[in-house]
Each structure stands twice: as structure tokens, then as C-alpha cells.
Amino acid sequence: MEARISIITLGVSDSAASTAFYRDGLKLPLLADQSNETISFFEVNRGSLWLALYPAHLLAEDARVAPERTGFRGFTIAHNLRSPEEVDQIFREALAAGATAVKSPEKVFWGGYSGYFADPDGFLWEVAHNPFSWIE
Template structure:
């Protein structure tokens, strides 16, 4: 047996499910009717984003809850077709209440990216990577 190389659900532990749900809906994410007061699910291209109470998520995994730290060691990313799209998406997210972390700029690896944080501090990177274009489905095309 092997694990298929895919992610079907990304669940973020949040302090307030309703407030975080409102933020993601303001960004334009479409909430599924499978959502309820304790969990929200959002349609994404190829995966689902879930929002679940931070302490409840820890209990579900059988681990002790911790408080958010300045950096949790991960980020979510969305690649876009151009630098202009990165700038527009970053400005839109900040206008929706995202906390600006790092304004988009040219980066050392030859691309263009910036970061914002959601209400719980989860980092989102918006990037244009000229070395890994997007396919018609919006997914990155990785070299073999």
C-alpha cells in the first residue's frame, strides 16, 4: 500500500468559526451546505478548505491544544498568472480584512510574491512563478 500524493481537505484551526467563515466568504470562497455552526467547508479547485475550532481540532487529533504562535511553520499558497494578478489579489485580500504581512515584491528565486494572514494568523502566499505555469484548470504544472 502507498498513499496517493494528494490532499483532499485542509483544515485550519480557528478561534471563532463564524468570524473566520465570514472572512473567507468576503474573499469570495463559496461555503458548502455541508457546513454547520462548528465547522465550515469551502469549495476549492482540487481540495476542500475546512475551518474548525482550534481546541476542537486538537481534541479530534488527540493532541494538546496550543496557542497560536508568531509563525506556525507552514503557509498556504495560491499561484497566479502574473505579477499584476498577485498585486490585485493581495490588495483585495487586505481590503477584506487580511493582515498584510509582506507586500508583493520580486523574490530571490525569480518570481514575485507576497504574504497576508487571515484572522487567526494563518499565512497565505500569493505568487507568480514564471518557471511553473498554471494549466487551464488553474493547477501548477510541475516539471517531471
């Protein structure tokens, strides 16, 4: 298998509110020509990856799994930044857009600086500065 991820799809409870959060709050570029009232696509990593928002119950139905979800979902989405100051800035912008603070940015055990916020559906985003490596 080729090591590549093309689309990350989040099952959301309110498509319009989640689309507004990611488009207007986090300023992700909406791919309007690919999106409709059911699904929203956003370009990330200069187009090498898309983030999709799709109604949670329809996503569960498509995957043939139960739609109930509780607690920690077993993954986070990370946004690596160039400095601790950028981490603080993005964290503040996310909260202003409607995110919930989970862990305020701080120096962490592995030598970096990071914090976590949750989007309107509880998906965890880590904003981090790793002084040892950079992922473009």
C-alpha cells in the first residue's frame, strides 16, 4: 500500500455549524465546488489532504457501524506550528471561533509546547510547536 492519506472525514452533528467553525473560525479554505449541503470539503496541506465534514449518522451508516460515540475517540488532529507564540495565537483564535479549551498550551514532557482544543463535535485538535522537527 502506498503511504498516503487523502481525506480525513469527521462525522458531525450539525453540518452548517461545523462548516462555519472550520471555514470562518479556523479559516480553512472551503472547496465550494466540491461541497454541498450534506458534505463540506476543506483543502489542507496545500491541497495534498482534504478535511471532510459529513453528518455523523450518515457516516456511521455508510461504514455500517453504530452511530453512538462517547468519550475519547482514540485520535487527535495535530497542527504543528513554527513557535510557541503561534501555538498561543491559534489556540486563542480557535476559542474565539467556538472551540472548547481542553488543555491550555504549555511546555510538555517531550520538550515541545502544545495545547488541545475541541471542535463543536468534540474532536480534539492539538496545536503544537516541536523544536526538534518540522512537518510541512
